[in-house]
Amino acid sequence: MSPADSARASRHFDHELQELRELLLRMATRSEEQVRDALTAVKRRDAQAAQHSIERDREIDALELDIEERAINLLARRQPMATDLRTLVSTLKISNDLERVGDHAVNIAQCARRLAEAVPLPNLSELDRMADVSTEMLRDAIAAFIDRDPDLARDVCRRDDQVDRYNDSVFRVMLAEMSRNPNTIVAAVQMMLVARNLERIADLATNLGEDVIYIVEARTVKHHAEELRSDQEGEGEFDQ
Amino acid sequence: MPTIRVKADGDAALETRDVHVHYDDAEAIKGITMEIPRNRVVALIGPSGCGKSTLLRCFNRMNDLVPAARVTGEVLFQGENLYADHVDPVEVRRRIGMVFQKPNPFPKSIYDNVAFGPRLYGRPKDLDDIVERSLRQAALWDEVKDRLGHNALGLSGGQQQRLCIARALAVTPEVLLMDEPASALDPIATAKIEELIQELVEHYTIVIVTHNMQQAARVSHFTAYLYLGDLVEYDVTDTIFTAPNEKHTEDYVTGRFG
Numbered sequence: 402m403s404p405a406d407s408a409r410a411s412r413h414f415d416h417e418l419q420e421l422r423e424l425l426l427r428m429a430t431r432s433e434e435q436v437r438d439a440l441t442a443v444k445r446r447d448a449q450a451a452q453h454s455i456e457r458d459r460e461i462d463a464l465e466l467d468i469e470e471r472a473i474n475l476l477a478r479r480q481p482m483a484t485d486l487r488t489l490v491s492t493l494k495i496s497n498d499l500e501r502v503g504d505h506a507v508n509i510a511q512c513a514r515r516l517a518e519a520v521p522l523p524n525l526s527e528l529d530r531m532a533d534v535s536t537e538m539l540r541d542a543i544a545a546f547i548d549r550d551p552d553l554a555r556d557v558c559r560r561d562d563q564v565d566r567y568n569d570s571v572f573r574v575m576l577a578e579m580s581r582n583p584n585t586i587v588a589a590v591q592m593m594l595v596a597r598n599l600e601r602i603a604d605l606a607t608n609l610g611e612d613v614i615y616i617v618e619a620r621t622v623k624h625h626a627e628e629l630r631s632d633q634e635g636e637g638e639f640d641q
Numbered sequence: 642m643p644t645i646r647v648k649a650d651g652d653a654a655l656e657t658r659d660v661h662v663h664y665d666d667a668e669a670i671k672g673i674t675m676e677i678p679r680n681r682v683v684a685l686i687g688p689s690g691c692g693k694s695t696l697l698r699c700f701n702r703m704n705d706l707v708p709a710a711r712v713t714g715e716v717l718f719q720g721e722n723l724y725a726d727h728v729d730p731v732e733v734r735r736r737i738g739m740v741f742q743k744p745n746p747f748p749k750s751i752y753d754n755v756a757f758g759p760r761l762y763g764r765p766k767d768l769d770d771i772v773e774r775s776l777r778q779a780a781l782w783d784e785v786k787d788r789l790g791h792n793a794l795g796l797s798g799g800q801q802q803r804l805c806i807a808r809a810l811a812v813t814p815e816v817l818l819m820d821e822p823a824s825a826l827d828p829i830a831t832a833k834i835e836e837l838i839q840e841l842v843e844h845y846t847i848v849i850v851t852h853n854m855q856q857a858a859r860v861s862h863f864t865a866y867l868y869l870g871d872l873v874e875y876d877v878t879d880t881i882f883t884a885p886n887e888k889h890t891e892d893y894v895t896g897r898f899g
Contacts, residue, residue, distance in 0.1 A: 412832075413839045414859075477882040478858040 414479050418488060421471050425492055425499075428464040429543040431457065432499045435506040436539065436602060440532045442513035443595055446521075451513035454506055461503035468496040487619060491612040495546070498605045498612075502539065505598040505605075512591040512598075519588035527574060528596055531567035534560060535603040542609035551617045554610035558622070564603035571596040644874045644886040647683075647863045649676040653717070654816050654846035655700055655737075660714035662695050662704060662870075669695045671870040672714070677816075682838060682847045684857035684878070687867035688893070693850045696867065697818050700848060701737035702730040718816075735762065738809035742821040744801035746793035746808070751776075751785050754793045754804055758812035771811055778844075779807035780837050799830025803837065810841075817841065819849040823856065835860050854894060858882045866890045 435457045442450035472492050475481065481489055538557050545554040575589040611623045649656070655677040662670035670692045677683050677700075685693040695704065702723055704710040716723045723733055735758070746754050755772045759765050772789070776782040781803040785796070793804055802822060809817060819838075823831040838847055838860045851857050857864050858878060865875040866887070874881065874890040885891050892898040 412836060473883060474879040478878065480855050480858075 414475075414481075414485070417471075417475055417479075418485065421468065421475070421489075421492055424464060424468050424471070425496060426543075426547065428461060428468065428496060428499050429546070431461050431464065432502040432506065433536070433539055433543060435461065435503055436509070436536055439506045439509035439513060440536070442510055443516060444529075446513070446517040448514050448517040451510040451517070454510040454513075458503045458507050461500060465496050465500040469493060472496075484616070484619075487616050491616050495609055495612050498608050502602055502605050505602050508598045509595050512595045516588055516591045519591065520584050522578065522585055522588045522592060525571065525574065525592060527567050527570045528592060528599075531564060531571065531596060531599050534567065535564050535599045535606065538564070538603050538606040539609075542606040542613070545610060545613045549613065549617050551614045554613035554617075555622075557610035558607050561603055561607045564600055568596050568600040643872050644876060644890075645675065645872065646876045646880075646886075647676060647678065647865075649678040652679045653677060654679040655848070656715075656717040657696075657699065658715040658717065660696070660699055660712065660716060662692070662699065662713075663711045664707070664709045669870050670699070673867075673872045675865060675872060675875055677846060677848055678863070679846050680842055680844075681863060682842050682849060682861040684861035684864045685848065685850045685867060686852075686854055686857045686864060686893075687873075688898075689852075690869070691867040692870040693867050694820055697820055697848060697850045700816070700818055701734050701739055703734075703739065705730055735812045736814050737816040737818060738812065738814035739818045739820065740802070740805050740809055740822045743825050744798055744805050746796070746801050746804050748792065748794055750790045751793050751796070751804060752789040755807050755811045758808060762812060775807040775811040776804075778810050778841065779803045780833065780840070781807055797830070799826050799833060802826060802830070802834060806834075806837065806841075810845075814845065816846045816848065819847065821850055821852060824852060831856070854882075866893060868893075 435454050438450060438454035438457065441447070442454060472489050476489055479485070538560050541553055542557045544550070545557060572593055575593050579586050579589045608623070611621075614620055614622050653676040656675070658674050659672050660670055660674070661668060661672050673696060685696060687693050695710075698704045698707075699712055699716055700718075700723075704712055712724060718733070718737065721728070747757060749757070752772055755775050756768050759768060759771050765771060773782060773786075776785060781800060784800060785791075785804075793801065796804060802825075806817075806822075823834045826834065835856065838849065841847060842862075849857070849861065858881075861878045863875065864878045864881040866873045866881065866885075866889075868889060874885055874887045876886065880886075881890060882894055885894060889898075
């Protein structure tokens with residue numbers, strides 16, 4: 402068998418990794434759906450839809466436990482190297498991030514329940530746009546993971562600033578609304594919380610994008626790691 | 642007390658009951674009772690001298706060939722004690738095959754190596770088919786099909802070992818015992834043997850002795866840790882390598898000991 406043949410030969414380990422990948426995909430899809438349900442509940446002031454979104458969280462938690470256990474077993478048993486190692490370590494991080502996405506969806510759904518009973522607010526276009534951008538970031542981060550597409554992953558990371566700006570503007574608008582009409586305080590606080598949770602979801606989508614870049618390119622991009630490293634090297638020279 | 646959590650649920654390929662092995666006065670196996678579930682890979686691990694190879698040899702009466710060895714207790718194969726008086730050890734070794742550390746092909750052609758067993762047990766008409774099937778099962782066919790008449794000693798070490806596996810499979814055993822089957826091979830040949838083990842387990846039960854803990858972790862469903870002739874822990878491989886129950890097992894798999 403030539404080296405090329407042996408490279409093509411599929412390993413049993415590949416099947417195990419593929420199963421793990423499928424579980425992670427299911428978890429990603431579920432958390433994305435959960436966020437969407439929660440946002441629909443906010444928009445329609447629908448307490449029942451909110452409850453539905455909250456109940457979905459159990460499935461996501463169970464998936465996280467399953468993925469974590471499998472990944473740890475594979476780390477112990479297969480002694481993975483190179484891309485296999487990066488994939489497994491990132492799988493642990495991604496499943497953790499997705500579980501957090503689920504938690505934020507629960508928070509949003511709880512806000513929706515309270516909003517359903519509160520004084521109606523005027524339509525908040527910033528929040529709508531913010532919801533669009535953050536859910537799109539999450540969807541694209543998942544797509545980047547499926548397709549192992551580092552360019553799409555980078556694009557996701559770049560959109561995070563936009564979400565932060567929307568978050569600030571929702572806060573400003575809501576503060577203005579509260580000072581104008583104190584009756585809206587309860588509802589406005591809930592809207593600010595929805596925005597805050599969306600902002601966190603966008604952060605987690607960014608983490609996911611960073612993990613995809615790490616899996617595919619073996620490069621760490623979070624916390625502007627490369628700049629940090631060159632700074633440290635500079636300091637080292639200075640010490641000498 | 643040892644931790645033994647592997648139960649075959651009535652579908653054991655092999656079972657030992659209070660097996661002791663003495664070499665003259667020295668007790669090498671000190672009363673081991675365990676089940677080997679059918680169509681699974683069981684790895685025996687432990688430091689040198691722990692008794693893992695001795696235990697493996699009990700499963701097809703290879704200890705009979707060691708003059709000083711004395712085996713007591715029962716080894717059940719399909720419910721029958723292999724050490725009962727009327728049992729023919731040659732028939733035992735046909736149904737429970739063995740592959741050794743060092744590849745040991747006969748100085749004959751590739752074909753004759755694989756055909757050796759079937760010819761010994763009769764003269765089957767479909768010998769060509771048996772040879773091809775065995776070589777395919779051993780993942781060697783594509784590499785040797787054009788030179789079946791060549792001397793087996795001309796093969797690489799890894800190919801020779803797969804040939805020995807093919808030779809063992811040619812007599813249609815039910816169990817394969819492997820004593821350090823990859824320790825004389827390079828990493829690529831080792832990987833091929835490990836992949837092969839995982840293919841073969843669909844049709845056979847495999848018990849493997851290995852010094853290489855990582856290998857046990859990679860290929861086996863269940864792992865038994867032996868120390869000084871005792872079975873210390875026998876559990877699902879995932880558990881042995883992530884959260885063993887016995888401190889002694891933990892120290893061995895983390896390299897603090899042995």
